[in-house]
Amino acid sequence: MFRNITLGQYMPGTSLVHKLDPRIKILLTLVVITILFMVDTFTGYGLVFLFILGVILVARLPVRFVLYGIKPLLFIIVLTFGLHLFMNEGRTLFSIGPLVATYEGAFKGFTMAFRLVLLVLGTSILTLTTSPIELTDGLESLLSPMRGVGIPAHELAMMMTIALRFIPTLLEETEKIMKAQMARGADFETGNALQRAKSLIPLLVPLFVNAFRRADELAMAMEARCYRGGEGRTRMKQMKLTAGDVLTGMVVTAGMVAIAIYL
Amino acid sequence: MNRVSDEIIITENLVYSYSSEDQEIEMQALAGVNLSIARGEFVAIIGRNGSGKSTLAKHFNALFLPTSGTVRINGMDTQDPRNLWRIRQTVGMVFQNPDNQIVSTTVEEDVAFGPENLGVPPDEIRRRVNLALEWVGMSEYMRHAPHLLSGGQKQRVAIAGVLAMRPKCIVLDEPTAMLDPSGRREVLDTVKRLNKEEGITVVLITHFMDEAALGDRVVVIDQGKIVMDDVPRKIFSQVELIRQLHLDVPQVTRLAHELNKSGVTIPEDALTVEELADALSGSYRESAVASYGE
Amino acid sequence: MSIRVENLSHTYNPGTPFERCAVDNVTLEIKDGEFVAIIGETGSGKSTLIQHFNGLLKPTGGRVFVDEVDIWGKGVHLKTVRQKVGLVFQYPEHQLFEETVFKDIAFGPRNIGLPDDEVDRRVEQAMKMVGLDFEALRDRSPFELSGGEKRRVAMAGVIAMKPSVIVLDEPASGLDPHGRDQVLAEIQQLHQEFGFTVVLVSHSMEDVAKLARRVMVLHKAKLIADGSTRDVFGMEDVLSKAGLEAPQVTRLMQELARRNMKVRTDILTVEEAKREILRVLGGEGRVS
Structure with missing residues (x-):
């Protein structure tokens, strides 16, 4: 039942987008997100959309798969559109009882929904083309100058790695425990909110007990392999910024800023 | 002097006691263990649940420290904190649950974890990772996510992770308990080969008697003490005694x-x-x- | 109580890049009172198959009948099916959650809505069946018990629902030889004394040979053999195709036959092997 999650899954590849330094990719994603909040014209959105589409093509990602990532958020997107459609004043488009849809609302709703879609697409390109390792390494590297102000960059990155490593394992385990309790007549689906919350106890207690046991064993295994924090640690994969990485970063940022200023 | 350097693990009167949480009773998990394991040996340790065999194994790379007595690894006393990292690099551990010892999200990154901790230069790590994966026959899975591998494959990745630290000895604590027959074969073949071809000392803790029979030597532990220590033939031919110890032949x-x-x-x-x-x-x-x- | 599956197929994630067929057109019947083993490598489809027996998984093709009732038919309550067919997962102790042993075992009976006194009776009975001391353990926390005891508590939790079929997935895995013998002896007792129909999933051919009367072999989602234990363990080619090996004594007899000794090869246990060898060597003490 949890096997269908595709949102944000990494799709290995050798494209230019895959090879771009993860730090640049993270920063550029932030730039695109910021620009999306500054732009409010159709042309602006259009250009950002073309840019994202271009990246998807260059990265040779299957378009259907990328769009699949929007599915879990479809409800929120439709809701956003609906709210704007009916909540704005202006020329009447049509009406259902007391609810009046306006042209202005449709326009506003459409741009807001489009903005959300672009946000999801933009960030999922990052996770689709960057392995979890590169992501965490990139974050660690970007955060490390802030160690001085007390941000534990290595520890955060290690925690993220372990979390990413164990998500599939724990999902599998959740499914197994759920089934085992269902085999004993447990019911996770019916009843009111309180009953349903209560019915989760037989699921959550073993899940946590097992997670603690795993954490204990993992800690011991890490210690046995000489883990002692970030101090003196080397990495197999060194991140090296190439001129190409920097250039890509500059060009894309400049393009985005131009869109924000002129449109 | 020569004799000492021939042995990679030596325990002398090793006692490990712990006090159970609520009661104030002192329990002895190990009650005076004298054991020496020579370089290149393949030693199997067997004993019923709670006999102390796993506790003993954890002394071999200083995850546990003796309450009294000494453990010497390659001549280094495990009580001395300065030896800690050298000991853990000398003796690698592989544990029972393959899921709970893989740290990273790809096979190659996981194998690199140990040498990275040791501060090995990047090119050298790459070389070691490639070689270690080759040794355990997992090179083609280098970029795979560990959770998609079979149990036997995960354990081989765990072994590669230890090998990449260039240990002299590998201690495996019931590595096959959670595997199916073909997974067990994969792991045992790998371990045997490493012992024969690379000369790595192997300490295998197991509940499976046919696995123990692969060793040059079988050590039987009961109630925190060594009760038998001989070649497999001599051990298993004592059927009645083995059965009394809640084991099997x-x-x-x-x-x-x-x-x-x-x-x-x-x-x-x-x-x-x-x-x-x-x-x-x-x-x-x-x-x-x-x-x-x- | 019988279980019958007809042309059962199960495909995970149909229509996605992750599509995988775990059970492929399997037809089988388990009759009332049988002791059946299902063997096969990890990934052969055993776990997926047994989860259809009590409706935890819905087939993507074919039908499942429990007591000749199609469990996915109209008006069938899956809860009733799950009460009739008890499923003990591998490492069942990982599903314990209550503060006391009693409460944990009572979870199933309470879910079916039984009155308190009946729940009491069932818990006591179930604990006795798996060899746990009711008075000494009922108020203990299950998390404080030894590994073998935890496993028994978890098994009792399923037995307390009074199923007529009990399906066990690798019930002895991770236990030492003695713990293994004990759990297997209890399973045999459940079959012989308490009349449960037992379906055992195991990697240990020795255990299967000792306990089961009938063996089914799964390989790559398909049922490739189904017959008496003696017959199946005689099929060397089928077993090796499935990545399995007959018990040591069976292989010994096959090897002796290859060496032109006139021995029967359908031998399952040490005891049987001993009798057969003594027979061909010409009786006790013949060679001395």
């Missing part, structure tokens, strides 16, 4: 023992199907000759 060994009790004189120390078949077809020919002569 391979089926063919038990059969040889039973047949002897019924008056068929064949060697009682057969460990494999072939050995017993050899012995029995010998007797069969004799009996055929005997009846021919009548």
Whole structure:
């Protein structure tokens, strides 16, 4: 039942987008997100959309798969559109009882929904083309100058790695425990909110007990392999910024800023 | 002096006690263990649940420290904190649950974890990772996510992770308990090969008697003490004693023992199907000759 | 109580790049009172198959009948099916969650809505069946018990629902030889004394040979053999195709036969092997 999650899954590849330094990719994603909040014209959105589409093509990602990532958020997107459609004043488009849809609302709703879609697409390109390792390494590297102000960059990155490593394992385990309790007549689906919350106890207690046991064993295994924090640690994969990485970063940022200023 | 350097693990009067949480009783998990393991040896340790075998294993790379007595690894006392990282690099550990010892999200990154902790330069890590994965036959899975591998493959990745630290000895704590027969074979073949070809000392803790029979030597632990220590043949031919210790012997060994009790004189120390078949077809020919002569 | 599956198929994630067929057109019947083993490598489809027996998984093709009732038919309550067919997962102790042993075992009976006194009776009975001391353990926390005891508590939790079929997935895995013998002896007792129909999933051919009367072999989602234990363990080619090996004693007899000794090869236990060898060697004490 949890096997269908595709949102944000990494799709290995050798494209230019895959090879771009993860730090640049993270920063550029932030730039695109910021620009999306500054732009409010159709042309602006259009250009950002073309840019994202271009990246998807260059990265040779299957378009259907990328769009699949929007599915879990479809409800929120439709809701956003609906709210704007009916909540704005202006020329009447049509009406259902007391609810009046306006042209202005449709326009506003459409741009807001489009903005959300672009946000999801933009960030999922990052996770689709960057392995979890590169992501965490990139974050660690970007955060490390802030160690001085007390941000534990290595520890955060290690925690993220372990979390990413164990998500599939724990999902599998959740499914197994759920089934085992269902085999004993447990019911996770019916009843009111309180009953349903209560019915989760037989699921959550073993899940946590097992997670603690795993954490204990993992800690011991890490210690046995000489883990002692970030101090003196080397990495197999060194991140090296190439001129190409920097250039890509500059060009894309400049393009985005131009869109924000002129449109 | 020479003798000392021949041994990679030496324990002397090793005692490990802990106090159970609510009661104030002191429990002895290890009650005076004297054991030495020579370089290049393949030693199997068996014993019932709670016999102390796993506690003993965890002393071999200083995850546990003795309450009294000493443990020396390659001449280094585990009590001395300055030796800690050298000891853990000398003796690698592989644990029972393959899921709970893989740290990273790809196979190659996980194998790199140990050498990264040791501060090995990047190019050298790459070389070691490639070689270690080759040794365990997992090179083609280099970029795979560990949770998609089978149990046997995960354990081989765990072994590669230890090998990349260039240990002299590997301690495996029930590495096959959670695997199916083909997974078990994969892991054991790998371990045997590392021992024979790379000369790595192997300490294998197991509940499976046929696995223990692969060792050069079998150590039986009960109630925190070594109760038997000999070559597998000598250990398993003592069927009654082994059963008293809540352990088992391979089926063919038990059969040889039973047949002897019924008056068929064949060697009682057969460990494999072939050995017993050899012995029995010998007797069969004799009996055929005997009846021919009548 | 019988279980019958007809042309059962199960495909995970149909229509996605992750599509995988775990059970492929399997037809089988388990009759009332049988002791059946299902063997096969990890990934052969055993776990997926047994989860259809009590409706935890819905087939993507074919039908499942429990007591001749199609469990996915109209008006069938899956809860009733799950009460009739008890499923003990591998490492069942990982599903314990209550503060006391009693409460944990009572979870199932309470879910079916039984009155308190009946729940009491069932818990006591179930604990007795798996060899746990009711008075000594009922108020203990299950998390404080030894590994073997935890496993028994978890098994009792399923037995307390009074199923007529009990399906066990690798019930002895991770235990030491003695713990293994004990759990297997209890399972045999459940079959012989308490009349449960037992379906055992195991990697240990020795255990299967000792306990089961009938064996089914799964390989790559398909049922490739189904017959008496003696017959199946005689099929060397089928077993090796499935990545399995007959018990040591069976292989010994096959090896002896290859060496022209006139022995029967359908031998399952050490005891049987001993009798057969003594027979061909011409009786006790013949060779000495």
